[in-house]
Amino acid sequence: MLVLEGVSRRFGAKVAVDKVELTVVPGSFVGVIGRSGAGKSTLLRMINRLVDPSDGRIRCGDVDVTGLRGRELRDWRARCAMIFQQFNLVGRLDVLTNVLMGRLNAAPSAKSLVRLWGVEDKAIALAALEQFDIAGLAAQRADSLSGGQQQRVAIARALAQSPEIILADEPIASLDPRNTRIVMDALQRINRTYGITVICNLHSLELARGYCDRLVGMAAGRVVFDGLPESLTDDVARELYGLEAADVIGEGATSPAAAGWGARSPVAIPA
Amino acid sequence: MSATRTQRFEAEALAGLRGLAARHPSIFRVNWPRRLLSVAIVAVLAGLFVSGFWALGFSFARIAGGLDKLVEFAGFMLPPSPGSYATFLTYLMALAQTLAIAFLGTLTAAILAFPFGFLAAKNVIPNVFLHFSLRRGLDVVRGVDVLIWALIWINVVGLGPFAGILAVATSNFGEFGKLFSEAIEAMNKKAVEGVASTGGGKLHQVRFGLLPQVFPVIVSQVLYYFESNTRSATIIGVVGAGGVGLHLYEQIRMLEWQHVSFLVLMILLTVAVIDFVSGRLRFAIIGNAKIAA
Amino acid sequence: MSHVIARLPEPRLRALEDAYGAAVAAKRRQVLLGGLVLAALVGLSAWAGEVDLAKFFANLWRFPSYIGDIVPTLRLAHLGEDLAEWYWGLGYWLRLMGETLLIAYLGTMLGGLCAISLCFLAAANLSRSARVRWLVRRVLEFCRTVPEIVFALIFVAAFGLGPVPGVLAIAIHTTGALGKLFSEVVENIDMKPVEGVSATGATWLETVRFAVLPQVLSNFASYGLLRFEINVRGAAVMGFVGAGGIGQDLIESIRKFYYSDVSAILLIIIATVMVIDLATERLRHALIGMERRS
Numbered sequence: 133m134l135v136l137e138g139v140s141r142r143f144g145a146k147v148a149v150d151k152v153e154l155t156v157v158p159g160s161f162v163g164v165i166g167r168s169g170a171g172k173s174t175l176l177r178m179i180n181r182l183v184d185p186s187d188g189r190i191r192c193g194d195v196d197v198t199g200l201r202g203r204e205l206r207d208w209r210a211r212c213a214m215i216f217q218q219f220n221l222v223g224r225l226d227v228l229t230n231v232l233m234g235r236l237n238a239a240p241s242a243k244s245l246v247r248l249w250g251v252e253d254k255a256i257a258l259a260a261l262e263q264f265d266i267a268g269l270a271a272q273r274a275d276s277l278s279g280g281q282q283q284r285v286a287i288a289r290a291l292a293q294s295p296e297i298i299l300a301d302e303p304i305a306s307l308d309p310r311n312t313r314i315v316m317d318a319l320q321r322i323n324r325t326y327g328i329t330v331i332c333n334l335h336s337l338e339l340a341r342g343y344c345d346r347l348v349g350m351a352a353g354r355v356v357f358d359g360l361p362e363s364l365t366d367d368v369a370r371e372l373y374g375l376e377a378a379d380v381i382g383e384g385a386t387s388p389a390a391a392g393w394g395a396r397s398p399v400a401i402p403a
Numbered sequence: 404m405s406a407t408r409t410q411r412f413e414a415e416a417l418a419g420l421r422g423l424a425a426r427h428p429s430i431f432r433v434n435w436p437r438r439l440l441s442v443a444i445v446a447v448l449a450g451l452f453v454s455g456f457w458a459l460g461f462s463f464a465r466i467a468g469g470l471d472k473l474v475e476f477a478g479f480m481l482p483p484s485p486g487s488y489a490t491f492l493t494y495l496m497a498l499a500q501t502l503a504i505a506f507l508g509t510l511t512a513a514i515l516a517f518p519f520g521f522l523a524a525k526n527v528i529p530n531v532f533l534h535f536s537l538r539r540g541l542d543v544v545r546g547v548d549v550l551i552w553a554l555i556w557i558n559v560v561g562l563g564p565f566a567g568i569l570a571v572a573t574s575n576f577g578e579f580g581k582l583f584s585e586a587i588e589a590m591n592k593k594a595v596e597g598v599a600s601t602g603g604g605k606l607h608q609v610r611f612g613l614l615p616q617v618f619p620v621i622v623s624q625v626l627y628y629f630e631s632n633t634r635s636a637t638i639i640g641v642v643g644a645g646g647v648g649l650h651l652y653e654q655i656r657m658l659e660w661q662h663v664s665f666l667v668l669m670i671l672l673t674v675a676v677i678d679f680v681s682g683r684l685r686f687a688i689i690g691n692a693k694i695a696a
Numbered sequence: 697m698s699h700v701i702a703r704l705p706e707p708r709l710r711a712l713e714d715a716y717g718a719a720v721a722a723k724r725r726q727v728l729l730g731g732l733v734l735a736a737l738v739g740l741s742a743w744a745g746e747v748d749l750a751k752f753f754a755n756l757w758r759f760p761s762y763i764g765d766i767v768p769t770l771r772l773a774h775l776g777e778d779l780a781e782w783y784w785g786l787g788y789w790l791r792l793m794g795e796t797l798l799i800a801y802l803g804t805m806l807g808g809l810c811a812i813s814l815c816f817l818a819a820a821n822l823s824r825s826a827r828v829r830w831l832v833r834r835v836l837e838f839c840r841t842v843p844e845i846v847f848a849l850i851f852v853a854a855f856g857l858g859p860v861p862g863v864l865a866i867a868i869h870t871t872g873a874l875g876k877l878f879s880e881v882v883e884n885i886d887m888k889p890v891e892g893v894s895a896t897g898a899t900w901l902e903t904v905r906f907a908v909l910p911q912v913l914s915n916f917a918s919y920g921l922l923r924f925e926i927n928v929r930g931a932a933v934m935g936f937v938g939a940g941g942i943g944q945d946l947i948e949s950i951r952k953f954y955y956s957d958v959s960a961i962l963l964i965i966i967a968t969v970m971v972i973d974l975a976t977e978r979l980r981h982a983l984i985g986m987e988r989r990s
Contacts, residue, residue, distance in 0.1 A: 220892030
């Protein structure tokens with residue numbers, strides 16, 4: 133059980149996330165929706181501790197995530213894998229090594245630093261790649277892959293961590309409609325087969341309604357909606373998205389207007 | 404807890420290890436030739452490194468003894484002091500000499516190298532033979548260290564800062580000749596063509612087409628070298644060619660560590676001031692553009 | 697018949713001319729002022745630098761005559777013997793040149809290793825403690841501002857004569873110079889992979905190894921080679937202060953007027969420096985080419 137208690141984050145005078153209260157049941161698929169700059173990204177990054185909260189507490193079971201340091205923090209990060217909008221792979225390393233990054237926390241440091249991976253680690257990494265039909269690309273350099281393939285590699289890396297939670301930060305915002313489907317299906321399969329909790333930032337309301345079993349709407353850093361997808365009416369959505377509402381509500385899950393998405397500026401991560 | 408369920412993926416993967424190995428043999432096979440090669444490369448590099456130290460007479464005893472002495476020296480260096488006011492003035496004067504060597508040396512080299520830069524530029528004088536021989540000549544001048552030039556000039560004008568100025572000028576002449584000609588070659592041809600199209604002659608083309616473009620680049624390069632020459636002018640006195648280096652050399656020889664640390668502090672301060680001033684000037688001349696150094 | 701450009705009415709022309717004239721005059725004044733400052737600095741420096749043009753021109757003949765002196769007498773009829781006499785100490789000098797190269801190599805390697813281990817701490821994007829970063833940057837600054845000859849002089853006093861102080865002096869200077877360049881390379885990397893790897897629960901060292909090193913390695917190698925080239929020149933004069941290499945013999949032959957030895961040794965140094973220049977340039981281009989291809 134992941135619990136956020138009054139979590140806030142300020143960047144200078146700007147409040148990115150404002151006293152968020154949230155409880156996530158294991159095995160659920162939670163969609164976090166809202167317009168760009170609503171604080172979705174910062175929220176997810178705080179759970180993985182890429183960003184530290186200014187206030188409040190994050191707990192998981194009996195672990196106080198906010199207070200973790202060193203070895204314990206790294207162990208926590210291994211338990212909640214992160215997937216990024218820009219994939220964040222190491223372009224110059226091959227695909228398999230990128231997936232093996234997910235084993236770094238489990239493997240002994242002295243061996244992994246000189247790339248002497250254990251047979252088990254290799255097997256797990258390969259099995260993760262096979263899950264998404266890209267094991268054949270194992271020896272290729274990651275930056276030679278298409279966006280959709282790279283994101284699947286990133287999901288394989290996350291799966292190789294054998295995490296309890298996967299935090300996906302706008303995983304499809306840089307992809308075309310076909311790859312959007314593939315990536316969202318992959319996340320859904322992981323969620324259903326292995327019971328891994330998925331918390332996913334999404335811009336598209338249709339996708340969120342289609343894949344998630346719970347929606348959390350954010351606006352200006354606050355949670356303004358929390359409930360089942362069906363209970364998110366168009367009125368609520370209009371409130372959530374403001375001027376962008378027309379873009380978001382009208383579009384179907386299969387045609388998320390790739391061009392429009394590419395033009396949209398990526399979620400601002402305040403420095 | 405879900406932990407038991409999430410371990411399922413790992414368990415499945417390990418259970419399917421045999422199948423995975425059969426489907427992707429290349430990944431599980433240890434690539435011995437490659438592994439041996441990387442081990443061999445590391446071994447050779449490390450071996451060369453270690454045997455090099457051994458060949459040059461490094462030993463633990465010597466390093467330990469030397470470090471011991473260094474710590475001792477460092478203790479003697481505190482607090483830095485020139486001893487007396489008179490010595491301080493002498494050092495100050497020597498520092499002024501150092502700056503004079505750097506300044507006049509750089510300026511002379513720049514003025515002398517300026518015409519050569521144009522002569523050695525392919526787009527000004529498209530003569531392969533001249534281009535090649537000038538560039539190689541400049542290379543030879545560049546290849547001789549400023550300290551060696553200082554020794555040669557001492558034979559001509561005697562000991563003192565004048566020899567230092569000439570040495571800095573000579574060695575920079577080689578550098579500038581190359582840099583200037585490269586800067587000129589990198590220039591935009593459009594302005595030259597523009598001047599040519601109005602009926603301007605070769606000299607007009609250079610004066611009004613090339614010079615305005617090249618001048619700021621050259622000035623900023625000269626300033627950059629002035630900074631670096633200030634550093635080398637501090638040591639040119641080691642061979643007797645004037646400046647603060649001579650005092651530094653003598654004080655180290657006489658193990659007057661307080662003087663040494665004082666001199667080093669003076670040098671650090673001067674270099675910092677010169678860097679700051681010249682950096683400002685360069686910024687004013689060329690803006691924030693990166694300067695090829 | 698050529699066209700005549702219509703003349704502007706007199707008052708407007710006058711106004712434009714005046715404005716242009718004023719702008720030019722302001723610029724002229726600026727240039728004049730700059731020229732005056734420059735002239736004053738030249739005068740001051742000439743006084744401080746004991747510039748004596750009379751002496752210079754009176755003695756200038758010595759420069760070509762010195763060059764003439766150090767050029768050996770080579771007669772076509774006895775070329776073999778003359779060459780043998782000129783390069784009487786070839787084996788010995790080559791060994792010293794080899795020692796010089798070894799000093800440069802070890803100094804570069806040692807300094808490069810120190811620079812690699814320090815640059816990540818000096819880079820603003822990877823170092824977590826501002827205090828450590830400040831300290832490392834100041835240390836690197838100190839290492840590259842103090843000339844290596846000064847380090848060599850001090851080390852000769854501490855470690856005794858020979859190549860040991862030379863290697864250490866070059867290593868320290870290299871640490872400072874490369875440390876700064878390396879940390880700038882590290883500051884320019886793409887941070888997304890770093891985030892990706894550290895989000896998996898990797899240690900700082902693992903993150904540097906897998907997310908940073910692949911991005912910076914070719915640049916590091918290129919800068920290292922450039923530094924090696926510079927260090928070969930530096931090592932050639934280390935002997936001037938007793939810190940090993942061929943410099944010791946060069947300064948002695950200059951001081952003791954062994955003319956033909958001077959040219960012989962200088963030629964060896966120049967040739968070596970040129971070969972190293974060419975070789976490192978080739979290597980660096982190959983590195984850059986590899987980078988582009990893959």
